[in-house]
Amino acid sequence: MTKLCREVWIEVNLDAIKKNLRAFHHYIPNKSKIMAVVKANAYGHGAVEVARHALEHGASELAVAGLEEGIILRKAGIKAPILVLGFTPLKCVKEASAWNIELSAFQVDWIKKANEILEKEAVSSRLAIHINVDTGMGRLGVRRGEELLAIVEALTASKFLKWTGIYTHFSTADEPDTTLTRLQHDKFISFLRYLKNQGIELPTVHMNNTAATIAFPEYSADMIRLGIGMYGLYPSEYIKQLNLVKLIPALSLKARIAYVKTMITEPRTISYGATYIADLGEIIATLPIGYADGYSRELSNRGFVLHDGRRVPVVGRVTMDQIMVSLGEGDGKQGDEVVIYGRQKGAEISVDEVAEMLDTINYEVVSTLSRRIPRFYIRDGEILKVSSPVLYV
Structure with a gap:
């Protein structure tokens, strides 16, 4: 049994991730593979364990x-193909080759210089490259057909790089107006057709993220990039309301009450700035979680947690490592389990609800959860593994 000396933790339901993967497998065309997106520590869920489980299922x-x-995953013994979606400086190409990690590219000069670097290092295997095509995201990617052809020709001529993929990224696939998504799709297809007309055989083609996969399964091509949906969260309320793929949230955030105090003799101020004054007889509980754990300071005097299946409010300002909640005049004791995100006795505080309260998206709420919070990986109702920087047994 793992002993936590700071009693806040995340539970990751691996069975939920498995079911979400299966739901997408049944939804997309049989020919389409799934690339599991585990960036940002698997959206706060823990990259190594989620990656292993995703590959198993x-x-x-x-x-x-x-x-x-990518190197973190390789050091953990994961051997499956890994693609870096962002820009990689030339100074890191040697390391990418050494760890057999595929890179995204979108500049001819980068391709030529990367080839020179690897030739100088006399590497024994060719580094895999996916070409990123910008069809409307405006972030990274090649934008003109002539540039794309020059990149393909440079890759074909290279002895140390190999072309294994081409992709684009949709910017509004989670919105009801599908105009731009369709335009991006058509533009991407025109790029592919342009290459085919030059007699070029295409490698793996991928374009769909979670939102596009749900709204446009016919765009799944050779592979989809499954991010937020794998974790049981929808990219937007619109995509959720389509009711096309049933998803199960995989993450719960929990803590135990560290201290309970009752205002017996006089009202008392709570937390920095004295923004909350507890009434006589009010019971205040302190929880060991704060903004350094990814629980936003914007939830000060606004958020809620679940105690004994009952919603209780966060009172006073969220501090770096602790928050206070009001139990009203109800019972509560040190060591009681509190649910911050998730379900308890039929009640729920969803990540989507918290995101709406913060005027942000569920992606941010989960991906900013600190690595210092232990992750408990649950399978078949049992703890399979615990991941934490410091554990006492």
Whole structure:
């Protein structure tokens, strides 16, 4: 049994991730593979364990934001293809080759210089490259057909790089107006047709993120990039309301009450700035979680947690490591379990609800959860593994 000396933790339901993967497998065309996106520590869920589980249950490849994230997976013994979606400086090409991590590229000069670097290093295997095509995201990617052809020709001529993929990214696939998504799709297809007309055989083609996969399964091509949906969250309320794929949230955030105090003799101020005054007889509980854990300071005097299946409000300002909640005049004691995100006795505080309260998206709420919070991986109702920087047994 793992002993936590700071009693706040995340529970990741691996069975939910498995069911979400299966739901997408049944939804997309049989020919389409799944690339599991595990960037940002798997959207706060824990990259290594989620990656392993995803590969066991239908994903064939992985995607990360930067090379460092890919190296973490390699060091953990993961051998599946890993693609870096972001820009990789030339100074890191040698490391990418050494760790067999695929890179995104979209500049001819970068391709030529990367080839020179690897030739100088006399590497024994060719580094895989996916070409990123900008069809409307405006972030990264090649934008003109002539540039794309020059990149393909440079890759074809290279002895140390190999072309294994081409992709684009939709910017509004989670919105009801599908005009731009359709335009992006048509533009991407025109790029592919342009290459085919030059007699070029295409590698793996991918364009769909979670939102596009649900709204446009016919765009799934050779592979989809499954991010937020794998974790049981929808990219937007619109996509959720389509009711096309049933998803199960995989993450719960929990803590135990560290201290309970009752205002017996006089009202008392709570937390920095004295923005809340507890009434006589009011019971205040302190929880060991704060904004350094990813629980936003914007939830001060606004958020809620679940105690004994009952919603209780966050009172006073959220501090770096602790928050206070009001139990009203109800019972509560040190050591009681409190649910911050998730379900308890039929009640729920969803990540989507918290995101709406913060005027942000569920992606941010989960991905900003600190690595210092232990992750408990649950399978078949049992703790399979615990991941934490410091554990006492």
